[in-house]
Amino acid sequence: MEQQHPVPGRPGPEPPSLEEPTEPRGPLPPKPDQSGPATVSPTGQPTGADRAVMAQGGEYLTTAQGHRLPDTDHSLKVGARGPVLLRDHHLREKITHFDHERIPERVVHARGAAAHGVFRGYGTAASVTRAAFLGKDVETPVFVRFSTVLGSRGSADTVRDTRGFAVKFYTGEGVFDLVGNNIPVFFIQDAIKFPDVIHAGKPHPDREIPQAQSAHDTFWDFVSLHTEATHHTLWNMSDRGIPRSYRMMEGFGVHTFRLVNADGETTLAKFHWKPRLGVHSQVWEEAQITSGADPDFHRRDLADAIEAGAHPQWELGIQTFPDTPEQTFEGIDLLDPTKIVPEELAPVQPIGLLTLDRNPGNFFAETEQVAFHPGHLVPGIDVTDDPLLAGRLFSYIDTQITRLGGPNFAQLPINRPHAPVNDMLRDGMHQTAVHRGTAPYRPNSLDGGCPFTAGADAGAYVEVPVEVPAGRKVREVPASFSDHFSQPRQFWLSLSPVEQEHVISAYTFELSRCYENAIRERVLRTLANIDPRLCQEVAEGLGLPAPEPSEPLADVAPSPALSQVGREWPVAGRVVGIVTDGGGLESVRAARQAVLDQGMVPLVVAPTGGVLGADTGDPVTVQRTFAAARSIEFDALLLAGAPAPAADAHGARDAKAGSGNRSGDAGSAVDPRVVLLACETYRHSKALGGWAGAERVWQAAGIASDAPGVVGGGDGLEVLPEVVRLLTRHRVWERFPSAL
Numbered sequence: 148m149e150q151q152h153p154v155p156g157r158p159g160p161e162p163p164s165l166e167e168p169t170e171p172r173g174p175l176p177p178k179p180d181q182s183g184p185a186t187v188s189p190t191g192q193p194t195g196a197d198r199a200v201m202a203q204g205g206e207y208l209t210t211a212q213g214h215r216l217p218d219t220d221h222s223l224k225v226g227a228r229g230p231v232l233l234r235d236h237h238l239r240e241k242i243t244h245f246d247h248e249r250i251p252e253r254v255v256h257a258r259g260a261a262a263h264g265v266f267r268g269y270g271t272a273a274s275v276t277r278a279a280f281l282g283k284d285v286e287t288p289v290f291v292r293f294s295t296v297l298g299s300r301g302s303a304d305t306v307r308d309t310r311g312f313a314v315k316f317y318t319g320e321g322v323f324d325l326v327g328n329n330i331p332v333f334f335i336q337d338a339i340k341f342p343d344v345i346h347a348g349k350p351h352p353d354r355e356i357p358q359a360q361s362a363h364d365t366f367w368d369f370v371s372l373h374t375e376a377t378h379h380t381l382w383n384m385s386d387r388g389i390p391r392s393y394r395m396m397e398g399f400g401v402h403t404f405r406l407v408n409a410d411g412e413t414t415l416a417k418f419h420w421k422p423r424l425g426v427h428s429q430v431w432e433e434a435q436i437t438s439g440a441d442p443d444f445h446r447r448d449l450a451d452a453i454e455a456g457a458h459p460q461w462e463l464g465i466q467t468f469p470d471t472p473e474q475t476f477e478g479i480d481l482l483d484p485t486k487i488v489p490e491e492l493a494p495v496q497p498i499g500l501l502t503l504d505r506n507p508g509n510f511f512a513e514t515e516q517v518a519f520h521p522g523h524l525v526p527g528i529d530v531t532d533d534p535l536l537a538g539r540l541f542s543y544i545d546t547q548i549t550r551l552g553g554p555n556f557a558q559l560p561i562n563r564p565h566a567p568v569n570d571m572l573r574d575g576m577h578q579t580a581v582h583r584g585t586a587p588y589r590p591n592s593l594d595g596g597c598p599f600t601a602g603a604d605a606g607a608y609v610e611v612p613v614e615v616p617a618g619r620k621v622r623e624v625p626a627s628f629s630d631h632f633s634q635p636r637q638f639w640l641s642l643s644p645v646e647q648e649h650v651i652s653a654y655t656f657e658l659s660r661c662y663e664n665a666i667r668e669r670v671l672r673t674l675a676n677i678d679p680r681l682c683q684e685v686a687e688g689l690g691l692p693a694p695e696p697s698e699p700l701a702d703v704a705p706s707p708a709l710s711q712v713g714r715e716w717p718v719a720g721r722v723v724g725i726v727t728d729g730g731g732l733e734s735v736r737a738a739r740q741a742v743l744d745q746g747m748v749p750l751v752v753a754p755t756g757g758v759l760g761a762d763t764g765d766p767v768t769v770q771r772t773f774a775a776a777r778s779i780e781f782d783a784l785l786l787a788g789a790p791a792p793a794a795d796a797h798g799a800r801d802a803k804a805g806s807g808n809r810s811g812d813a814g815s816a817v818d819p820r821v822v823l824l825a826c827e828t829y830r831h832s833k834a835l836g837g838w839a840g841a842e843r844v845w846q847a848a849g850i851a852s853d854a855p856g857v858v859g860g861g862d863g864l865e866v867l868p869e870v871v872r873l874l875t876r877h878r879v880w881e882r883f884p885s886a887l
């Protein structure tokens with residue numbers, strides 16, 4: 148509908164009948180990172196560019212050239228039913244701009260979500276690096292983008308995949324990008340193979356399926372022929388491939404970096420991000436349901452948590468190793484990105500704290516246009532000769548030129564350093580700076596010789612002069628790079644029995660989706676070299692014989708730090724569903740408050756929306772209806788009674804019959820949607836609490852009331868402490884593997 152603002156001196160249109168504002172509003176206050184390009188034109192006049200950046204903030208709708216518009220809903224025509232005129236500039240400008248709104252999505256990591264935050268250094272890394280932002284209590288603004296790797300921009304969040312964990316630190320010494328993943332190893336040891344692994348993982352080129360999946364022939368064809376991918380693939384098949392939340396993922400720099408201290412001494416180091424909430428995952432069935440029920444699950448979870456003030460936090464830590472000519476540690480080649488160094492051998496030392504506290508204001512301008520690069524380094528952090536890292540140092544700037552349309556992407560607000568920029572890079576597509584001066588070259592006399600170069604003492608980034616081993620030009624890898632199975636075996640042996648079951652199920656699922664038997668058989672041969680039981684059980688699931696190992700099994704000690712099971716974590720930010728039909732509201736109120744008191748998020752689930760107990764003076768707002776609630780959203784479920792099927796609800800008659808049959812008593816039927824909630828919560832090994840007849844729900848769902856993690860009691864306050872205790876361990880592990 149037409150919406151015009153009254154122009155002084157001209158009668159305004161009829162007031163709109165819907166709820167659009169009828170008066171011009173003042174512009175919203177700009178966010179610090181949305182200040183837009185320079186607002187003074189070469190003629191010295193204000194350009195109004197800030198206004199343009201603020202879009203809806205201005206009073207009147209204009210064209211891109213600043214002409215006020217009387218109408219934006221009707222093309223210029225010859226009479227109301229006549230032809231549209233080509234001379235309608237606004238029509239052409241509006242549609243032309245729209246036609247070009249999309250930029251190419253990232254060739255990998257296309258699907259992502261991001262947040263702003265702050266990093267505070269602990270000062271504990273001073274002996275190994277001179278990086279100023281790691282100094283004690285130094286605060287640095289950051290922008291963090293999490294992503295999946297294989298899927299397109301519109302794919303689901305909870306697919307089985309590696310997750311990107313890219314952090315841009317806007318330090319006083321320039322931008323530092325730590326462009327990592329949630330898995331500490333990579334598929335390949337040399338960047339030259341990156342197009343191969345990605346072509347294999349992406350959808351098949353003929354039918355463009357499957358989307359955002361590794362469960363297909365080309366992926367398994369590649370990783371079974373290319374056994375250095377075995378370690379990363381095993382991590383993907385473990386629970387690490389399906390995180391519960393971005394807030395509950397570890398991050399890894401993957402490569403070994405070289406740190407340099409104030410005296411020029413060097414130390415090799417690996418970066419780790421440790422989430423305050425612990426490392427947790429979904430179970431596979433849950434992840435699959437989530438992909439349909441809420442494809443934006445991780446994106447929503449991150450934004451909701453930040454908006455609610457539950458700011459996600461990670462500690463940055465480093466493992467350090469002496470910078471010896473061999474660049475190995477305890478026999479592990481530090482230049483091989485398919486290897487980890489177990490934390491038991493080199494503990495992760497905390498060096499700072501990351502807090503995400505602000506959601507982006509514009510997805511395109513920030514999350515989509517942010518451009519990371521592992522070569523954005525600050526004094527005190529240098530790279531090693533890891534051949535994978537070398538290729539990355541080339542790739543990231545190159546890809547931005549296509550993706551962001553030219554070489555000036557560093558001028559985009561989200562990419563601008565907070566340190567002063569004084570470069571001699573000029574012109575090019577999308578240049579927004581209006582450079583002064585006549586001599587963008589060095590040496591010059593015309594601009595007084597300015598600008599000058601700095602020495603290390605004035606904060607310059609000086610590459611550390613390390614010895615490089617001399618040798619012949621070859622296309623080879625060191626012998627140590629050919630050990631492809633000892634660390635996968637170590638990872639397997641470090642997992643708890645439940646986690647091992649999940650790995651077996653994941654391989655069985657993925658390989659069942661392949662068409663080629665030869666590929667399955669080849670994967671089984673790689674599994675035989677990891678562990679005979681793993682191989683045997685996957686082979687059984689596929690109905691194939693289990694092959695013998697082709698090389699002796701590695702004699703490796705487990706690394707307990709690799710398992711996600713066995714520790715306790717804070718429950719803050721966890722989501723608890725409270726199911727009620729509106730009866731016993733007192734207990735719902737009390738349970739809700741008790742959940743809040745634990746720093747968790749209660750979501751009240753009821754037959755219909757609105758409020759419960761409107762007449763009580765203390766109404767309870769319903770956040771989810773039975774029709775919209777799905778168990779995937781809740782970390783634990785509380786049942787305040789056993790809601791009966793509504794007589795007029797869709798499917799209620801079937802439900803009555805179904806649950807009545809189970810309980811053998813049609814009079815005690817439970818709403819089928821609540822039965823489904825309970826069933827899934829149970830199957831996914833989450834805590835279940837209940838009171839006021841909730842045992843009828845267990846009964847209808849076929850759940851024994853004395854099963855592990857099923858907590859009954861007189862009211863919510865009685866059951867909640869045990870539910871919270873279970874939540875600190877994330878899942879009721881004892882319920883596996885029988886539940887799945």
Ligand code: HDE
Pocket residue numbers: 253254255256259292293294310311312313326327328333337338339341399400401402517518519535536538539542543544546547
């Ligand atoms: Fe990337 N990677 N990558 N990668 N990568 C990109 O850069 C590349 C690798 C990672 O949220 C691209 O801007 C090569 C390892 C993240 O914007 C591209 C190789 C690790 C992100 C690229 C690797 C990563 C990217 C695509 C092998 C973990 C998303 C869009 C040599 C340490 C960043 C872009 C964001 C994105 C190339 C391997 C992490 C094409 C050639 C190893 C988190 O430049």
